[in-house]
Amino acid sequence: MRILVVDDEVRLAESIARGLSAEGFATDIVHDGRDALWRAQEVDYAAIILDIMLPGRNGYEVCRELRAAGVNTPILMLTAKDGEYDEAEGLDTGADDYLRKPFSFVVLVARLRALLRRRSGIADNTIGAGTVTLDLGRLVVTTPDGSVELTPREFAVAEYLVRRSPDVVSKSALLDAVWGLDFDGDPNIVEVYIGYLRKKLGRESIRTVRGAGYQLAVDR
Known part of the structure; x- marks a missing residue:
């Protein structure tokens, strides 16, 4: 599937494109609203990730x-603005979903996949590995011990582990996927959130593989 990424922040656009490529998507990048209009009408994209603040033409x-030209490609709108009126305007102009910056890359991918499922008529909004099931709509994880609601960041970590299961996920990969490629804070935040998940899901729910990273325990 080919995705069009439209953002005038070159570094961010390239980071998103690299991440999407790792997820198996093909990507094109433009940094200008006029270029976005032309590309979106010339190429049959699976979805468009569209920033609001753009030169040439803004995202709205x-x-x-x-939409006026009959292009019904799903649009996920990005913005640094914070306000319900901005969100309402984006949706009123025809956007399918809305994500505020800064955002977790895992959440971006989850929203994007939800749009693609909606377009194809797939109703199921869950993913799983072994005995672990994640409800993407409600941020709830279900294990043999029961169901528990997670915070968005906890859920992003859990989702990345589920999607990569049974592989061992490195600390740096989790950091890039959940906190973003440009994160410059304390990398030990990964251990903190792994600890949060173990408290909620059980100490044996996530294994530490020495020198390699973390692995979801799907055979408990």
Whole structure:
């Protein structure tokens, strides 16, 4: 599937594209609203990730003009703005979903996959590995010990482990996927959130593989 990434922040756009490529998507990048309008009408994209603050045409205008032209490609709108009126305007112009910056890459991918499932008519909104099931809509994880609601960041960590299961996931991979490729905080935050998940899901739910990273325990 090919995704169009539209953002005038070059570093961010390239980071998103690299992450999507790792998830198996093909990507094109443009940094200008006019280029986005042309590309989106020339290529049959599976989805468009569209920033609002763009040169040439802003994201609202791009979305509105694409819908007026009959382009029904799912649009996930990104913005650094914070306010319900901005969100409402984005949805009113025809966007399918809305994500505020800064965001977790795992959450971005989850929202994108939800849009693609909706487009194809797939209703199931869960993923799983072994005896672990994640409800992407409600941020709930179910194990043999029961169900528990997670915070968005906890859920992002759990989702990445589930999607990579049974592989061992390195600390750096978790950091990049959940906190973003540009994260410059304390990398030990990964251990902190692994600890949170173990408290909620059980100490044996996530294994530490010395020198390699973490692995979801699906055979408990």
